[in-house]
Amino acid sequence: MTDTNCHEIRIQDKTVQLPGQRVLFEEPMPLDSGLSFGPIEIAYQTYGTLNPDKTNAVLICHALTGDQFVSETHPITEKPGWWSLMVGPGKAIDTEKYFVICSSVIGGCMGSTGPVSISPETGKPYGLNFPVITIGDMVRAQKRLIDHMGIEKLFCVIGGSMGGMQVLQWAVSYPEMVFAAIPIATAPRHTAQNIAFHEVGRQAIMADPDWCHGAYLEKNKVPRAGLSVARMTAHVTYLSEPALHRKFGRRLQDRSNLTYGFDADFQVESYLRHQGYTFVERFDANSYLYITRAMDYFDLAAEHKGRLANAFKDSPVRFCVVSFTSDWLFPTKANRDIVHALNAVAADVSFVEVESDAGHDAFLLDEPEFHETIDGFVKGCAERWFNGHGKGTTS
Numbered sequence: 001m002t003d004t005n006c007h008e009i010r011i012q013d014k015t016v017q018l019p020g021q022r023v024l025f026e027e028p029m030p031l032d033s034g035l036s037f038g039p040i041e042i043a044y045q046t047y048g049t050l051n052p053d054k055t056n057a058v059l060i061c062h063a064l065t066g067d068q069f070v071s072e073t074h075p076i077t078e079k080p081g082w083w084s085l086m087v088g089p090g091k092a093i094d095t096e097k098y099f100v101i102c103s104s105v106i107g108g109c110m111g112s113t114g115p116v117s118i119s120p121e122t123g124k125p126y127g128l129n130f131p132v133i134t135i136g137d138m139v140r141a142q143k144r145l146i147d148h149m150g151i152e153k154l155f156c157v158i159g160g161s162m163g164g165m166q167v168l169q170w171a172v173s174y175p176e177m178v179f180a181a182i183p184i185a186t187a188p189r190h191t192a193q194n195i196a197f198h199e200v201g202r203q204a205i206m207a208d209p210d211w212c213h214g215a216y217l218e219k220n221k222v223p224r225a226g227l228s229v230a231r232m233t234a235h236v237t238y239l240s241e242p243a244l245h246r247k248f249g250r251r252l253q254d255r256s257n258l259t260y261g262f263d264a265d266f267q268v269e270s271y272l273r274h275q276g277y278t279f280v281e282r283f284d285a286n287s288y289l290y291i292t293r294a295m296d297y298f299d300l301a302a303e304h305k306g307r308l309a310n311a312f313k314d315s316p317v318r319f320c321v322v323s324f325t326s327d328w329l330f331p332t333k334a335n336r337d338i339v340h341a342l343n344a345v346a347a348d349v350s351f352v353e354v355e356s357d358a359g360h361d362a363f364l365l366d367e368p369e370f371h372e373t374i375d376g377f378v379k380g381c382a383e384r385w386f387n388g389h390g391k392g393t394t395s
Helices: 135-148 163-172 192-205 210-215 224-238 241-247 267-280 287-296 332-344 359-364 368-388
Strands: 004-013 015-026 040-047 057-061 099-103 156-159 176-186 318-326 348-354
Touching: 004 368, 015 135, 015 318, 015 359, 040 135, 057 135, 099 318, 135 163, 156 163, 156 368, 163 176, 176 368, 192 224, 192 287, 210 224, 210 368, 224 287, 224 359, 241 267, 241 318, 318 332, 318 359, 318 368, 332 348, 348 368
Parallel strands: 057 099, 057 156, 156 176, 176 318, 318 348
Antiparallel strands: 004 015, 015 040, 040 099
16 A cells, blocks of 8 residues: 555546545455455545544545535535535534544546556556446445555445445444444435436437547547536436525526527526536546446345345444435435334434425535534534443543
């Protein structure tokens, strides 16, 4: 194993210097597909200070288009970190109390090994020679990082959407390493509808002539149009109809009359096009294929003889499951399925449905009830963990 700081990555046709830490694991890692893959690099960021007995670690798991830059200016977009509202000094995940870790998932494009990485065997980007990975594989790689840090038990694992899937996988695969788990706006399995939306996005990418059957980096091309459409399609699923209506309605974009053409007459069209264009500048098309596939394959019940409750049998983990009323991508019913399974095995679980019209993206936004829920649960768990269990202090 080797540790490095500040490293280069390739995003589309640009080379970018990334701040942060990266660790290389030479030993191949077994994958759910039955293959063994390595070496594997994991790029990650940390915030706060690990206490002497290493008991104040919080692992944040990011969503599909997220990355390790949780609570700082993003080095590519120059925008605030994707969860800077939740993570930082004095916030619900308080970096003055906790040592916060977030790694880029394997299969991604922000420094951890993925399709854009150079294969040591060929000297070229893996492209479609990168193995298909699962949520379980992502978590298995994260565990390597946590073990490398010498952390025996995480105080909390938290994440939303695909991050919530990782949280559930952590609690099921390594329950002895997790004190508290907060899966947010997620599900124990991907639905047929969600798989269908992902397939539309993947087909858009693969239909782009510049995709070159996954070998576009070798040909110095970028499937911009396909990846942009994939992002636009997905982004619609992250919003709710009330949120779209409130933000855009049927208002026209920089004009007073219809053009009777196919330009972006409406503000909502212009907004989606902008989302697509900017996404292409920070994400890799092949990574999008691999990560969406990992989400599609996620099904905790299938891994436990078709009964979700079996996954949580005898779990010592304390859970807080959170959903949002207007989230139709991962609706409250899917989150209740997790709660019912936990209740069936008498697990320690709290559940909150937050009133919001912002849709699935509500977990990324300034939603006071949501932030108060997380703050209250984390503080309650901290009181039990650091005091009641004699596991040391947060400072």
